[in-house]
Amino acid sequence: MSTKKATATKVPAEGKDGLKEQAKQFYTTMYRIRRFEEEVFEFYKRGLMPGLAHLYLGEEAVATGAIACMRDDDYVGSTHRGHGHMVARGADLNRMMAEILGKKTGYSKGKGGSMHIMDMSKGFLGANGIVGGGIAIATGAAYSAKLRGTDQVALSFFGDSAANEGTFHESLNMAAAWDLPCVYVIENNLYGISVDIRRVTREHDLYKRAAAYGMPGVAVDGNDVFAVRDVVQKAVDDARAGKGPTLVECKTYRWQGHHVGDPAVYRDPEELAEWKAREPLVVLEQKKLLTAKEIAEIKASVDAEIAAACKFAEESEYPDAAEAYADVFVD
Ligand SMILES: Cc1ncc(C[n+]2csc(CCOP(=O)(O)OP(=O)(O)O)c2C)c(N)n1
Numbered sequence: 001m002s003t004k005k006a007t008a009t010k011v012p013a014e015g016k017d018g019l020k021e022q023a024k025q026f027y028t029t030m031y032r033i034r035r036f037e038e039e040v041f042e043f044y045k046r047g048l049m050p051g052l053a054h055l056y057l058g059e060e061a062v063a064t065g066a067i068a069c070m071r072d073d074d075y076v077g078s079t080h081r082g083h084g085h086m087v088a089r090g091a092d093l094n095r096m097m098a099e100i101l102g103k104k105t106g107y108s109k110g111k112g113g114s115m116h117i118m119d120m121s122k123g124f125l126g127a128n129g130i131v132g133g134g135i136a137i138a139t140g141a142a143y144s145a146k147l148r149g150t151d152q153v154a155l156s157f158f159g160d161s162a163a164n165e166g167t168f169h170e171s172l173n174m175a176a177a178w179d180l181p182c183v184y185v186i187e188n189n190l191y192g193i194s195v196d197i198r199r200v201t202r203e204h205d206l207y208k209r210a211a212a213y214g215m216p217g218v219a220v221d222g223n224d225v226f227a228v229r230d231v232v233q234k235a236v237d238d239a240r241a242g243k244g245p246t247l248v249e250c251k252t253y254r255w256q257g258h259h260v261g262d263p264a265v266y267r268d269p270e271e272l273a274e275w276k277a278r279e280p281l282v283v284l285e286q287k288k289l290l291t292a293k294e295i296a297e298i299k300a301s302v303d304a305e306i307a308a309a310c311k312f313a314e315e316s317e318y319p320d321a322a323e324a325y326a327d328v329f330v331d
């Protein structure tokens, strides 16, 4: 078993054409997440979104690079900060945005909202308001795959704070003992609400915890989508080949406060500026795989998709009051 820091990818494995195609896909997905989240924020500010949402702005490379390694029949477990995971999984943007606005055309007919958004048809096990809850759910999915004798893999996203929950220990211990096909991806954005992880946890490299469970642990630059993809691909391949779980720590940063209503006054503005200077889209642009024209085309096409999703959501109707208890209780 090894625990190590991965170096950023310099020469990705694809040939030249494949590399450009991959870069286009990565840029499209990351920009799609970026624009989706910006519009969620706008809806909140206009008072059109019930409740709150936890934005994924700044962390786009993690979901994009990791989910690119998953097969369609695999499972993805999410968190309260789940929009980016679901967009990367290829969810329907119209239904997602409608769900977030509480409309009946949404994924859960408007009753789940931001924090309970899910799409089982894509093996997306759902966003989750219980910190650490998703780790156990994904572990269960991996256990189920093993019991059923399939070669499906489950991937669990969770935050640095969730890594201090009991479910983290219980799940990783069990997954290692039973060689479950599960990949654990910590999105270490340095904060749990207003709490700086470096203030409440002495060992700041969370991937090192893997050694305690007897599984490989790797840290990676979570703002470099190719680097994330490479590390997670190895973990997914190992899991699929029956070699058991891996813990991957993606070092990243969230731009906004904990949720849309949090001004994040507890953070040093310089820290935010440093991370924004090497944000995921810029890091990919700096690899010079895409021309300015190609980037502009991607942006125009994604902007149109997002505008359509916003229009669909805004124009959709709220559920009827008579439907309030439908799909809530089992008959
Ligand atoms: C079991 C549980 N404990 C506490 C909370 C309150 N809570 C909501 S989000 C959060 C912090 C999560 O931080 P992290 O896991 O780092 O994820 P991030 O928000 O940074 O993505 C806490 C403590 C909760 N929802 N569930």
Ligand SMILES: [Mg+2]
Pocket: 159, 160, 161, 187, 188, 189, 190, 191, 192, 193
């Ligand atoms: Mg965090």
